[in-house]
Amino acid sequence: MTTLISGGQVLSTMGASAADVLVDGEIIVAVGAPGTLGPADETIDATGKYVLPGGIDAHTHMEMPFGGTHSVDSFGTGTTAAAWGGTTTIIDFAVQAKGTSLLSTMDKWHEKADGNCAIDYGFHMIVSDVNDSSLKEMQACVDGGVGSFKMFMAYPGVFYSTDGEILLAMQKAREIGATIMMHAENGIAIDQLAAQAFAAGKIDPVQHGLTRPPELEGEATSRAIQLAKVTGAPLYIVHLSASQALAAVAEARNDGQNVFAETCPQYLYLSIEDLAKPDFEGSKYVASPPLREKSHQADLWRGLRTNDLSVVSTDHCPFCFKDQKELGRGDFRAIPNGIPGVEHRMDLLHQGVVAGELTLGRWVETCSTTPARMFGLYPRKGVIAAGSDADIVIYDPAAKQTLSVETHHMNVDYSAYEGMEITGKVETVLSRGRVVVSPSGFSGSTTHGKFLSRDLNQYLN
Ligand SMILES: NC(=O)NCCC(=O)O
Ligand SMILES: [Zn+2]
Ligand SMILES: [Zn+2]
Secondary structure (H helix, E strand, C coil): CCCEEECEEEEEEEEEEEEEEECCCEEEEEEEEECCCCCCCCECCCCEEEECCCEEEEEEEECEECEEEEECCCHHHHHHHHHHHCCCEEEEEEEEECCCHHHHHHHHHHHHCCCCCCCCEEEECCCCCCCCCHHHHHHHHHCCCCCCCEECCCCCCCCCCCCHHHHHHHHHHHHHEEEEECCCCCHHHHHHHHHHHHCCCCCCCHHHCCCCHHHHHHHHHHHHHHHHHHHCCCCEECCCCCHHHHHHHHHHHCCCEEEEEEEEEHHHHHHHHHHHCCCCHHHHHCCCCCCCHHHHHHHHHHHHHCCCCCEEEECEECCCCCHHHHCCCCHHHHHCCHHHHHHHHHHHHHHHHHHCCCHHHHHHHHHHEEEEHHHCCCCCCCCCCCEEEECCEEEEEEEEEEECCCCCCCCCCCCCCCCCEEEEEEEEECCCEEEEEECCCCCCCCCCCCCCCCHHCCCCC
């Protein structure tokens, strides 16, 4: 079966150019001047639209156990919502519980995801129990296509690793060519501040932000960078939110160190004012690192332009307001951490293009091409080119939409972006050549997505 996408502006990291795209089965077979390809079994008219590589969200948490509950999107509902929003690949986190092995964790995540995804998916591994055997197992994870390991300087007693444990994992990563991803917040200091606030009767959601000051993200980021320098391991800072952390990343990159960072749409658009909303509404915005003062946002947009921030991921981790966020009424420390967003990343970053913060090329680069390159998926994913998977988004840059819980497809009872007006909308999405979203609705299936075993040799290009 062949499909011709004709008349559109094909986007790459270089910007837009008028071209047609021919798909045969699951693969793009040609990209050519308008009118030069085809005929095909089916033609999709993309006149006036962008034709871009499907989004790659390198940071999601489907069905994640956290804070005594689970994030509410299953792999099925979460990947379906992702597809609606123009994301055709996710990389989710398998979570090692203390006392368990990395390999049994990987098996468990395969059981959850395999046969249950609407789009292709890979895994990173969260290492929360550093010991001789888990260090050894890191190589087996790499062999199983999982070559990136997230560690936490936050959440003492849960996911937290000491500096010594981080050093050991970084040494191993350096030895086997893997990447360490870091949740960089000083969790030991934060827990003291949070306990003091609670003891003083300060219980509201905004305290989550006030007790996690940006300096403690900056400090942890600098510490992770120094540990990476000593060990020679590449480092990827996840969900960077604060100007102080960005400055540390920029300095390391200027010095030529292999340090990379992502930010997330919530840090570009939402702020501590959302966390301070009355009637416990602020709980909808509790995530770590927390939403910051608005003054950080301009620095983050600049970081995206200068490539000190290389990737935009969502850190999609949805908990319902009712029954889940509610667990922390009376104690902000018990509010499950996470904000839903897997469906909206492409639209929200397109707003950056509309506002003049990003070029079209940078939109594609931060949301698709760079995550593909960094995590061993390029050129199979992240580019519209002959030989690549036909993961293609046809995007109408002039369409208008309003984000809302009433219209989104994520399995969560609120939208963090309720009422936000967006210019631009996904019109059609192909996942490996199959139309999964079109103006007639969702036509995919949650058995379509395949596990992506990632190639370490492609990492961090
Ligand atoms: N970010 C967050 O609040 N929840 C998900 C877990 C994590 O990424 O730290
Ligand atoms: Zn994290
Ligand atoms: Zn996360």
